[in-house]
Amino acid sequence: MSAGRKPLIAGNWKMNLNHLEAIATVQKLAFALNDKDFDKVEVAVLPPYTDLRSVQTLVHGDRLRIVYGAQDLSAFDGGAYTGEISGAMLAKLGCTFVTIGHSERRQYHREDDELVNAKVRAAYRHSLTPILCVGEGLEVRRAGGHVAHSLAQLDGALKGVPAEQAASVVVAYEPVWAIGTGEVATPADAQEVCGALRGRLAELYDAELAAGVRILYGGSVKSDNVAGIMAQPDVDGALVGGASLDPGEFVKLCRFDEMSG
Numbered sequence: 001m002s003a004g005r006k007p008l009i010a011g012n013w014k015m016n017l018n019h020l021e022a023i024a025t026v027q028k029l030a031f032a033l034n035d036k037d038f039d040k041v042e043v044a045v046l047p048p049y050t051d052l053r054s055v056q057t058l059v060h061g062d063r064l065r066i067v068y069g070a071q072d073l074s075a076f077d078g079g080a081y082t083g084e085i086s087g088a089m090l091a092k093l094g095c096t097f098v099t100i101g102h103s104e105r106r107q108y109h110r111e112d113d114e115l116v117n118a119k120v121r122a123a124y125r126h127s128l129t130p131i132l133c134v135g136e137g138l139e140v141r142r143a144g145g146h147v148a149h150s151l152a153q154l155d156g157a158l159k160g161v162p163a164e165q166a167a168s169v170v171v172a173y174e175p176v177w178a179i180g181t182g183e184v185a186t187p188a189d190a191q192e193v194c195g196a197l198r199g200r201l202a203e204l205y206d207a208e209l210a211a212g213v214r215i216l217y218g219g220s221v222k223s224d225n226v227a228g229i230m231a232q233p234d235v236d237g238a239l240v241g242g243a244s245l246d247p248g249e250f251v252k253l254c255r256f257d258e259m260s261g
């Protein structure tokens with residue numbers, strides 16, 4: 001964490017919580033994160049598409065200090081692409097963020113760096129902020145290729161993306177072996193890759209841009225391990241899966257600096 005970058009805790013609900021459950025969840029979050037001084041952390045939820053309208057109504061209607069976004073978008077802007085959702089549609093629903101290149105998309109939907117790059121460009125065409133996910137699987141980690149693998153995914157995703165746009169990107173380092181397994185990376189593991197990602201951003205663009213980009217860690221983050229991860233100099237937040245489905249637990253995560261450690 002650095003003083004200049006506002007921490008971001010983002011809850012990736014994946015394919016969980018229907019729109020009624022979404023309303024109940026956001027209401028609980030809003031109630032528990034309501035105190036006036038709670039603006040030191042940006043809190044985001046990333047629900048399924050079908051929840052977005054309900055979340056928008058709550059957040060805008062009650063001026064909640066929660067932002068939201070989608071878990072994916074189409075690389076195309078509109079037209080005959082059955083089943084796809086465009087960046088324009090997400091922008092119209094008031095989305096701030098869109099997750100791109102999550103390992104589950106790469107793994108189950110065969111998304112490669114080229115498609116991830118096209119989606120990053122699509123997000124920027126509609127003023128959405130990508131939460132760009134990178135991270136290695138277990139075999140790559142065992143072979144010691146985790147840094148190179150994550151940097152290559154970053155390079156691929158940002159190919160041809162100009163500095164004015166890249167300055168706002170959020171990068172999420174999510175080692176696949178840590179996702180949904182309970183096997184969280186150590187704070188040192190998270191720092192190693194997040195630091196390297198920041199270094200690569202400085203090479204691709206410049207040091208000032210790199211110093212402003214928020215880099216998150218994701219993979220089995222829970223309230224009892226978040227503080228150590230957030231204490232790392234190049235980790236600016238967390239992308240949270242399972243623990244974001246429980247409002248009580250997610251609130252504790254958002255209040256990570258009030259936890260004992």
Ligand SMILES: O=C(CO)COP(=O)(O)O
Binds near residue numbers: 181182243
């Ligand atoms: O994939 C993740 C967030 O995008 C992490 O999921 P878990 O927190 O359930 O491990």
